[in-house]
Amino acid sequence: MHRIACFGFLATPPIASPLVHTNSNTALAASASFRAYQRPFSFEGGDMAETQTMCVGDGWWATLEHEGDRLYVRPYPEGDQPTPALGLVERLWAAIDERGVRDVVLEMDDVAFLPSSLMGELVRLHKRLATHSGQLRLSGLHEQCADALHITRLDQVLPTFPGRGAAPG
Numbered sequence: 001m002h003r004i005a006c007f008g009f010l011a012t013p014p015i016a017s018p019l020v021h022t023n024s025n026t027a028l029a030a031s032a033s034f035r036a037y038q039r040p041f042s043f044e045g046g047d048m049a050e051t052q053t054m055c056v057g058d059g060w061w062a063t064l065e066h067e068g069d070r071l072y073v074r075p076y077p078e079g080d081q082p083t084p085a086l087g088l089v090e091r092l093w094a095a096i097d098e099r100g101v102r103d104v105v106l107e108m109d110d111v112a113f114l115p116s117s118l119m120g121e122l123v124r125l126h127k128r129l130a131t132h133s134g135q136l137r138l139s140g141l142h143e144q145c146a147d148a149l150h151i152t153r154l155d156q157v158l159p160t161f162p163g164r165g166a167a168p169g
Contacts, residue, residue, distance in 0.1 A: 056091040059083030064095055071101045072164060076110035084117035089124045102134025107164060109140035114148045126158055139163050 050066040056075065060083070065072040073092060077083065096104060104125075111118070126136045139161045141149070149155040 054095065057085055057088040060085055060088055062092065066099050066101065069101060070103045070105060071096060071099060072105050072107055074107040074110060084115060085121045086117055088121040089128065092125060093128055102129060102132055104129060104134065105137045105139055105164065107140050108138055108145060111145060112142050114145040119148070119152065119154060122158060123154065137161060
């Protein structure tokens with residue numbers, strides 16, 4: 001597995017590469033096939049939370065930030081058109097389980113469209129966390145995504161909040 005330290009931007013590889021990015025100052029390994037996306041991240045108050053970016057499915061990436069007993073996950077599609085989000089739960093669950101957290105907040109700020117496959121994956125992740133005494137919350141939903149959750153009544157199952165700071169903890 002390649003490991004890349006990123007400072008100020010996230011370098012993302014082609015989807016086929018099993019790459020995980022981390023903000024730790026460990027050794028760098030890179031190849032010419034990496035593309036850099038200007039996806040800035042910062043750490044408030046000088047505290048460095050464990051932050052990692054990983055491929056979570058064909059055409060889907062997520063930035064994971066572990067703070068205390070909570071994991072913030074910020075999924076985003078690779079391009080402008082999101083692809084089906086099949087398999088997203090399995091890869092996310094592996095990362096969640098590895099950290100031993102059961103309180104997960106999905107920061108949906110970068111998801112402008114909620115395909116049915118992603119809604120299904122959200123329900124699967126909610127159920128997986130619930131069977132392990134955990135909970136899933138959504139924050140930063142675009143209006144169109146919030147409407148889709150309301151129409152399908154998933155907003156009654158998946159608690160939503162305007163932003164990270166509004167999610168109770």
